[in-house]
Amino acid sequence: MGMTLQFLSIASGSSGNCYYLGTDNYGILFDAGVSLNTLKKAMKEKSIRMEAIMAVFITHDHADHIKSVGGLGEVHGIPVYATQAVHAGIESNRYVTVKLPTSRRIIEKDRTVTIKDFNITAFNVPHDASDCVGYLIQYKHHHFVIATDIGRIDQTVGEYIRKANHLIIEANYDREMLLRGNYPLFLKERITSGKGHLCNTETAVFLATHFDSHLKNIWLCHLSKHNNLPSLAYEAVGKALEQSGIRVGEDVNLTVLPRSVPSEWYYLE
Template identity: 35%
Template structure:
C-alpha cells in the first residue's frame, strides 16, 4: 500500500512524499529545508529516513532545498541530465555519490517501488512527471504542464491516485495583475495547465475508471481552491458522476500539508 502526502503544492513551492511503508521518497524540495522537515514531522516521518529525492525540473519552486536536504541527510537525488544541468549552479554542492541520472520513459526500482519518469511539456530543460508502482497500485504526479498530449495522457491513465496540475482560472489570469509577458508564458504550450483543461482531462480519465484525484500546483494570484474545485468538479459531474461518491476530488492547498492518502 502507498501512503502519499502533498507536503507543499503550489506555484510558490512544492514537495510531495511517497512511501510504501519501507522506502521513503520525496518528489521535489521547493520550499526551505526546515519547512519540509517540519511538514514531514507533522505526518510522523523523520527526514533522516528519506531514501531518495526525485526532482521534476529545475525551477526553484521544485528544487530550492534539494541540495540542502541531500547534504544534511546524505540523500541521493534523481533527476534528468537536463534538470541537473539547470539546477547545479544554485542548489550548491551535492556529493557525487548522490548525483543520480534518470532518463524519461526508463523506469528504475528504488526498494520495491518502481519509479517511472515521463516527459511533460513545460519551459524547463528536461522536465518530467513521475508515476510510482507497487503491488499493482499506480500513483501519478503530473504538474507544470503546458498542455495535454497523447504521450502524457498515456502516462497518467490507469492511476489509482492522480495528482494533476490545476494552476489557474483563465478569467482570473486574464483580468489579474500579471504583466502581459508572464500571462502569455503561463498560457503557452510550455506553461501551466488551467482549471478547465485539468477538469476535461480528469473527466476523461474518470470515464476510463480512475476514481481518485488531487488537483494541485495552484496559483495564488490566478486561482483559489474553491474556484479550482468548482470548475474541475463541474466537469466530472457533467458526465454523470457524483462527486464524493463515484469520484474523489481533493485540492492540495498552497502552503498547507494535505492529509495522508492511502492507496
C-alpha cells in the first residue's frame, strides 16, 4: 500500500502543464504551468497537501510550464529544480514576477538527484526554450518517464523513453489540422521544426517501432487546443501499436490526458 506509486495529471496542454508523482506520504511536482490558485484548487480536490510536496522539477522556461514556480518556491518554500539555463530563463521571464532567490536548485543533465525514495534524472530534449529536459523517475521497480515539448525524438530522447514502464509522451498536433488551420506560417514552421513539438504520427511511429514489453502505461500529453483532438491522438497511436501486434488495453494501457482538468488517479503497482 505505502509502496504504490501514485500519478496524477493536474493539467496538460499548451495552456498549462503540471504532473504529480507520489506515495501515500509525499509527492513531487513536474512543471508548474498553471496559476497557484488553479493548482491549489486541484490539489484540494485530490486531497494533496501542499506540505507533502517535496520538490518541483521544471522541464523548461515556457510560460505553460512555469506559471506558479515563484509561488511554490518562495511562498510555500518548495525547492525548484531546473538546469542552470532554465533557471536563467525563469529569472529573465517577465511573466514570472516572483523570482527564486531561496528555492532555486540547479540540476545537470544525466546526473541523478535523489528526493527521498525517488531518483530523478534529467535528459536533454530538443525544443526552442532556453534549455529543455525530460525526466526519468526511478521509484522502487518503476521507471517513469516524462517526455514533453520535443521537436524530434533524437537518440538521447529515444534511449530514455525506451527505459520506461510508464511514459508520458507528447502528441501535440495532427498534421492535417495544423497545416489547414489558421496559425500564421511562422508558427506552423516553428511547431513542425525539429525544435517545436511532436505530432501524433511521429509519436505513434516511434512507439510502434520501439515498443518493449516492459512498457505498461502510455499517457499522451500536451495536446494542442487548436490543432488536435483527443480522438485523433488516441487513434493514431492506438492503430500504430495494433498494426505492430501490440494489444492496447492488454499489453499496454493508452490514455489521452485531459487538457485543463485533473486526470483520475493512477495507482501503479
